[in-house]
Amino acid sequence: MSELQQEPTAVQGEGRYVLGDPIADTRAPDSPVADRWSDRKFSAKLVNPANRRKMSVLVVGTGLAGAAAAATLGEAGYHVKSFCYQDSPRRAHSIAAQGGINAAKNYRYDGDSVHRLFYDTVKGGDFRSRESNVHRLAEVSLNIIDQCVAQGVPFAREYSGLLDTRSFGGTQVSRTFYARGQTGQQLLLGAYQALERQVHAGTVEVHPRTEMLDLIVVDGKARGIVTRNLFTGAIDTHLADVVILCSGGYGNVYYLSTNAKGSNVTAAWRAHKRGALFANPCYTQIHPTCIPVSGEYQSKLTLMSESLRNDGRVWVPKERGDDRDPNSIPEDERDYYLERQYPSFGNLVPRDIASRAAKNMCDAEHGVGPGGLGVYLDFSDAIERLGRPAVEAKYGNLFEMYERITGDDPYEVPMRIYPAIHYTMGGLWVDYDLRSTIPGLFVGGEANFSDHGANRLGASALMQGLSDGYFVLPTTVADYLAAGPFDEVPQDHPAVQEAVDSTRARIDKLLSANGHRTVDSFHRELGQLVWDQCGMARSKEGLEKALDRIPSLREEFWRDVKIVGTGDGFNQSLEKANRVADFMELAELMCLDALHREESCGGHFRVEHQTEDGEAQRDDDNFSYVAAWEYTGDNQRPVLHKEDLEFSYVHPTQRSYK
Amino acid sequence: MKLTLRIWRQASPEAKGKMQKYVLDDVEPDMSFLEMLDVLNEKLVIDGKDPVSFDHDCREGICGSCGMVINGNAHGPQQYTTTCQLHMRHFDDGDTIDIEPWRARAFPVVKDLVVDRSALDEIIKSGGYISVNTGSAPEAHAIPVDKVSADDAFDAATCIGCGACVAACPNGSSMLFTAAKVTHLGLLPQGQPERQSRAVNMLTRQDELDFGGCTNVGACHEVCPKGIPLATIAQLNHDVLGATLTGARSD
Numbered sequence: 001m002s003e004l005q006q007e008p009t010a011v012q013g014e015g016r017y018v019l020g021d022p023i024a025d026t027r028a029p030d031s032p033v034a035d036r037w038s039d040r041k042f043s044a045k046l047v048n049p050a051n052r053r054k055m056s057v058l059v060v061g062t063g064l065a066g067a068a069a070a071a072t073l074g075e076a077g078y079h080v081k082s083f084c085y086q087d088s089p090r091r092a093h094s095i096a097a098q099g100g101i102n103a104a105k106n107y108r109y110d111g112d113s114v115h116r117l118f119y120d121t122v123k124g125g126d127f128r129s130r131e132s133n134v135h136r137l138a139e140v141s142l143n144i145i146d147q148c149v150a151q152g153v154p155f156a157r158e159y160s161g162l163l164d165t166r167s168f169g170g171t172q173v174s175r176t177f178y179a180r181g182q183t184g185q186q187l188l189l190g191a192y193q194a195l196e197r198q199v200h201a202g203t204v205e206v207h208p209r210t211e212m213l214d215l216i217v218v219d220g221k222a223r224g225i226v227t228r229n230l231f232t233g234a235i236d237t238h239l240a241d242v243v244i245l246c247s248g249g250y251g252n253v254y255y256l257s258t259n260a261k262g263s264n265v266t267a268a269w270r271a272h273k274r275g276a277l278f279a280n281p282c283y284t285q286i287h288p289t290c291i292p293v294s295g296e297y298q299s300k301l302t303l304m305s306e307s308l309r310n311d312g313r314v315w316v317p318k319e320r321g322d323d324r325d326p327n328s329i330p331e332d333e334r335d336y337y338l339e340r341q342y343p344s345f346g347n348l349v350p351r352d353i354a355s356r357a358a359k360n361m362c363d364a365e366h367g368v369g370p371g372g373l374g375v376y377l378d379f380s381d382a383i384e385r386l387g388r389p390a391v392e393a394k395y396g397n398l399f400e401m402y403e404r405i406t407g408d409d410p411y412e413v414p415m416r417i418y419p420a421i422h423y424t425m426g427g428l429w430v431d432y433d434l435r436s437t438i439p440g441l442f443v444g445g446e447a448n449f450s451d452h453g454a455n456r457l458g459a460s461a462l463m464q465g466l467s468d469g470y471f472v473l474p475t476t477v478a479d480y481l482a483a484g485p486f487d488e489v490p491q492d493h494p495a496v497q498e499a500v501d502s503t504r505a506r507i508d509k510l511l512s513a514n515g516h517r518t519v520d521s522f523h524r525e526l527g528q529l530v531w532d533q534c535g536m537a538r539s540k541e542g543l544e545k546a547l548d549r550i551p552s553l554r555e556e557f558w559r560d561v562k563i564v565g566t567g568d569g570f571n572q573s574l575e576k577a578n579r580v581a582d583f584m585e586l587a588e589l590m591c592l593d594a595l596h597r598e599e600s601c602g603g604h605f606r607v608e609h610q611t612e613d614g615e616a617q618r619d620d621d622n623f624s625y626v627a628a629w630e631y632t633g634d635n636q637r638p639v640l641h642k643e644d645l646e647f648s649y650v651h652p653t654q655r656s657y658k
Numbered sequence: 659m660k661l662t663l664r665i666w667r668q669a670s671p672e673a674k675g676k677m678q679k680y681v682l683d684d685v686e687p688d689m690s691f692l693e694m695l696d697v698l699n700e701k702l703v704i705d706g707k708d709p710v711s712f713d714h715d716c717r718e719g720i721c722g723s724c725g726m727v728i729n730g731n732a733h734g735p736q737q738y739t740t741t742c743q744l745h746m747r748h749f750d751d752g753d754t755i756d757i758e759p760w761r762a763r764a765f766p767v768v769k770d771l772v773v774d775r776s777a778l779d780e781i782i783k784s785g786g787y788i789s790v791n792t793g794s795a796p797e798a799h800a801i802p803v804d805k806v807s808a809d810d811a812f813d814a815a816t817c818i819g820c821g822a823c824v825a826a827c828p829n830g831s832s833m834l835f836t837a838a839k840v841t842h843l844g845l846l847p848q849g850q851p852e853r854q855s856r857a858v859n860m861l862t863r864q865d866e867l868d869f870g871g872c873t874n875v876g877a878c879h880e881v882c883p884k885g886i887p888l889a890t891i892a893q894l895n896h897d898v899l900g901a902t903l904t905g906a907r908s909d
Binding site: 086090096107152156160179182193206260262294298299300400401405470474518520569573 | 688720778783786788789803819
């Protein structure tokens with residue numbers, strides 16, 4: 001770097017955005033952190049049971065957060081409508097979570113406590129999350145396990161009949177409850193069954209194969225949604241007193257991710273365009289243990305649960321470009337680089353660190369498999385130590401899945417793994433009550449930004465989804481509804497009509513392009529660009545390149561996309577195009593957010609900001625804030641609102657897992 | 659690999675469908691079955707033809723969205739494997755592959771390979787749960803569950819609701835699906851208070867829908883990607899019998 005460049009320069013990306021007013025209040029009570037949630041629950045207004053059935057709630061998404069919120073609000077007696085794009089609420093993507101769910105039960109008596117879970121989560125998030133929210137999450141974790149057990153979720157048990165736990169990345173206690181490698185499935189089925197029970201009771205109406213395409217805002221309040229019926233193509237409106245978005249994350253912006261193919265940002269993005277701030281879009285999580293890409297046709301990536309790192313050892317050949325059969329590489333020619341670099345956490349370092357270490361090894365040409373994009377995850381020691389039956393009992397289904405996909409038997413040959421996009425910590429900005437900046441619009445689960453800071457710890461997504469859905473939203477939504485019911489919105493209200501008309505116009509525009517390229521080909525190109533420039537490592541130069549390219553790619557998309565068929569009926573290409581169009585816009589905000597954040601933290605790694613040994617280097621003096629972006633119009637500069645983060649209980653330090 | 663595909667094409671629920679032939683000559687063995695169909699669809703779209711509609715989502719074998727009858731077998735030739743987890747290395751160069759939707763009266767075709775499986779949600783709705791409101795749960799360790807029951811309950815709970823059992827059954831019965839849920843909840847102490855009424859209500863609802871009756875053929879278990887044990891059906895029958903003796907039913 002030349003002398004000249006070291007002079008104080010303007011903030012990166014300035015000129016691409018406008019600095020707005022800071023966010024002053026997150027509405028968390030002003031009491032000690034351990035009392036805040038109790039205080040908030042007590043101060044929350046209640047709604048008379050007789051009045052509840054007059055009030056209507058829309059819940060978009062039926063994952064853990066959405067299904068749990070809809071079921072619980074239904075139990076309370078509100079009139080709830082629940083929406084999902086899948087053909088059944090039971091298929092929402094929470095179902096694919098494997099490893100487990102954290103709770104500070106301290107059943108192991110290994111020093112766990114609510115405060116330790118709080119501490120681990122704030123630290124794991126690289127000091128970019130809100131203490132108030134995280135503490136509540138840790139408190140509520142206790143109730144979640146109780147609730148799920150009562151519903152019949154078949155958690156793993158010991159011979160005593162008591163619940164088993166295991167350890168997970170980023171912690172030194174064993175607090176992760178699990179149901180083999182299918183914890184997400186079992187928790188989601190519990191929530192889905194609770195939801196169906198309310199359908200039976202008549203409090204909840206489920207609308208499957210129905211996708212939200214716009215938010216209806218009337219007199220500054222969220223009052224409904226515009227949907228497309230994916231069977232018939234019908235554009236409908238649903239009006240209500242409150243709207244809750246639990247529509248998941250935006251990892252599919254990268255095209256290849258561990259998300260389900262249909263996972264999308266559309267509901268959240270359209271709410272953003274109607275005025276909800278979008279926070280920290282550049283905080284994305286790369287999961288270290290996924291099955292590597294096998295070819296051009298690859299449509300998605302498959303995760304192997306992080307729990308595998310409990311017993312699997314990660315290594316690469318010491319010699320560059322060593323392409324011998326892994327079993328024939330002698331012990332002293334293997335580099336167990338995580339154990340070497342991080343002796344105290346070893347293979348259990350947090351996800352961002354494990355991912356980056358794998359990338360560094362591959363960049364240094366120690367990678368294995370096609371293209372050198374892979375590292376070994378080896379179970380031979382575990383099989384020797386525990387015996388094959390014990391390993392099978394713990395990880396059997398994961399091993400089978402690996403073999404099914406790759407054709408290799410991991411009992412015999414080490415697995416090959418590589419990092420992939422898995423989760424997005426960013427999302428719609430919410431206050432302590434999970435209210436967005438649009439009154440009447442609440443956001444839960446992965447769709448909000450609230451609890452994980454710049455990096456999420458393993459087994460915390462399920463915890464957050466269920467915390468928001470079962471326990472937080474029902475309290476805070478009731479508090480909001482206590483001021484209702486609000487005046488009925490007539491169907492012919494101009495705001496309703498405008499939302500319907502613009503939704504129709506957008507679909508017509510997509511269908512009329514009749515160009516030359518498929519939706520997937522655009523999505524792949526966008527995904528590759530974002531992965532290269534805003535993936536595991538980001539640089540000013542790369543991000544600027546992406547910011548220059550994305551608008552022209554977007555323009556090409558609208559001009560040259562080819563969708564066969566019409567909007568009147570089942571049309572999967574049209575569904576995809578609608579989603580990709582929004583990813584095209586989100587991608588630009590992600591890159592801008594990454595460019596403006598001149599530090600490294602958690603999953604956001606700027607190559608310009610690293611310590612001498614290559615760890616993320618935060619800049620707490622200048623960047624200890626949440627970046628909440630305001631939409632100001634297509635191709636207009638967004639406005640940045642900063643919410644300063646305060647750390648009164650967990651003092652920010654350089655994270656160290658050595 | 660070069661493959662000839664014969665795929666069921668049906669434009670809408672009312673339209674008449676037929677098998678349509680396609681030839682693909684650049685199939686890689688490491689592709690998944692659905693990625694092979696993606697390749698076909700990309701070609702169809704470029705040619706201005708309607709791509710083949712099929713349900714899929716997680717592509718990890720857990721969401722239960724995908725499902726097609728491949729060469730007469732629900733989910734294809736590999737045992738314990740959903741369509742999305744089936745890879746082309748299990749086929750040979752030059753093969754002809756027939757691809758059809760689930761065929762059952764309770765699952766009307768929506769388009770091509772997509773069917774409407776909402777009848778399965780109807781069965782769960784009629785009693786496939788433990789009635790516990792949020793916030794009313796006792797401390798988790800207050801309910802110990804012996805490991806054997808917990809493991810057996812888990813085996814039944816792994817059902818992904820794909821509907822392959824119904825597609826494979828000559829009667830179009832959803833007995834294995836219903837029995838899996840009845841067994842999962844009925845083996846746990848938490849599920850005892852509603853055990854008999856749950857079994858009766860779910861079975862009654864199943865019979866009211868367009869599913870056929872169970873005659874213990876066992877084809878359901880053979881195609882089940884999660885290997886739900888056939889013994890769950892015995893468990894369901896046991897609970898229903900118990901209910902007839904006690905008269906349990908809640909509605």
